[in-house]
Amino acid sequence: MRRLQTDIEGICRLGLDSQTLRSQVMARLRQDVRYDAFCFGTIDPWTLLVTDDISAGIPPGNAALASYNEYLEADVDKFADLARTGRTVGILSHSAGGDPRRSLRFHTVLPVINAEHELRAVFLADGECWGAVSLFRRGEQTDFTPQEAALVRALSRPVAVALRRACVNTSPTAAQGVPGPxxxxxxxxxxxxxxxxxxxxxxxxxxxxxxxxxxxxxxxxxxxxxxxxxxxxxxxxxxxxxxxxxxxxxxxxxxxxxxTPVSDVTRTLARAHELTAREQEILEQVISGRPSMGIASVLTMSQYTVQDHLKSIFAKFGVRSRGQLVARALGIPSADGTA
Missing domain, CATH: 3.30.450 (Beta-Lactamase)
Incomplete structure (x- = not known):
């Protein structure tokens, strides 16, 4: 277990984008926890809905089927339940009382990939869920074991922290005008x-x-x-x-x-970049275009204090100016052409 955890933690420290991170985590995990197919999604920590996924061994075009089971059918090991209870990992057969056929997912989702065994896990950090994975094995394979579940459970926090960081690491492309709703x-x-x-x-x-x-x-x-x-x-x-x-x-x-409204963007950025509550407030003000004097007035602090907070925010975002900070936060190119 320790070797797997050490290797995964090393991958999580590489600063990879989200899809590359998940791909490398799955490649390493497969050496210890064998699977025939997988689906690894990122999660909105506030609504616990899946925002994006990568997969292997799963035919395309089945997102509606999976979402229907996840939210509209009574079943075991829902991602939201694993996250809210802190259980983090579930083996389908165990959660269904020893018979996976008691699960609706066994009859609707698993046949799409000719699977009979499933292990699900969520990745939690500081009480928030940032990702979830489903591993599948075909019927001729043995079921997932409690020992394998323990291996995956040990990865929960380091993978969650890396996913939280990666959610803001997408490089922006050239803006082409923003259409309406x-x-x-x-x-x-x-x-x-x-x-x-x-x-x-x-x-x-x-x-x-x-x-x-x-x-x-x-x-x-x-x-x-x-x-x-x-x-x-x-x-x-x-x-x-x-x-x-x-x-x-x-x-x-x-x-x-x-x-997305600026307030929701900064809420996510605050988690990803580990901003303090005051730094998050200042970031919102900067994105809204308010100068330091105005920020000091609104937040009842001195301009010197505002500048100190801005220096800390710049360092956490890896930028040198307000323009670069706003561009990085909103996912648009900055005026000087940097990301």
Whole structure:
């Protein structure tokens, strides 16, 4: 166990982007915990919805099916349950009382990949969930063991910390103007019925997984939790809100996509860069364009104190100016061309 944990912790210290980090973690994990397929997603720690995933051995086009089971069917080892209880790891057969056929997921999701065994885990740091993984084995393989579950459980915090850091490490691409809100309507099986041009633009940056997550969460009656903050492929922060049509879960869902409010961006950045509460307040003020004198007035402190906090924030973000700080925070190129 110690060798695996040491190797994974080394990978987590490399400062990799999220997808590369997850790929390398899975490659190393497979040496000790064998699997035939996997799906490794990042998680919004406030709503516990999946924001992005990488996978292997799983046919494409099944995001709606997985989201439906996760939010609309009663089942064992839901990611949110593993996170909220702090249990972190679950083996399907064990959680289903020794018979995995008691799980709906065994009959709906696992057949897609010809699997009969599943191990699920979430990655927690400071009480917040930043990622989740499902490992699968086909029927001819042996089931996952408690010893293998213990190996994965030991990785929870270092992987979570690395995912938290990686969520803000996407390099921004050139801005091309920011369109308005995108609106989509999905039917009850997750097919897009209507989408405006802006929605299609945003989906090109996001992919479809976040769309199915918020739609399923809305249909499950999760209300304000049918919401995601996602860093798109371009580095831009986007938010998705899901709601049911006419308040009827069986009638489908609508999803609105638009740039994330600054307050939500800074909340995520504060965790990723380990800002203090006061530094988070100052970052919000800087992003809003307020000068140091104005920040000092609003937050009732001296300009010298503001400057001291700014120096600390610059160091944590690895930038040298307000322009670079705002660009790094919002996922846009800075005026001097740096990321």
């Amino acid at each position: 995108g609106v989509l309507v999905l039917d009850k099986v997750g097919r897009t019925v209507v989408a405006n041009e802006t929605a299609r633009y945003w989906l090109h940056e996001l992919g479809t997984l976040p769309l199915h997550e918020v739609a399923a969460a809305a249909r499950a009656g999760r209300g304000e939790e049918a919401y995601l903050r996602v860093r798109a492929r371009t580095g831009r922060w986007l938010s998705l809100w899901g709601s049911t049509l006419n308040g009827e879960p069986d009638s489908g869902a609508s999803v609105v996509i638009q740039p």
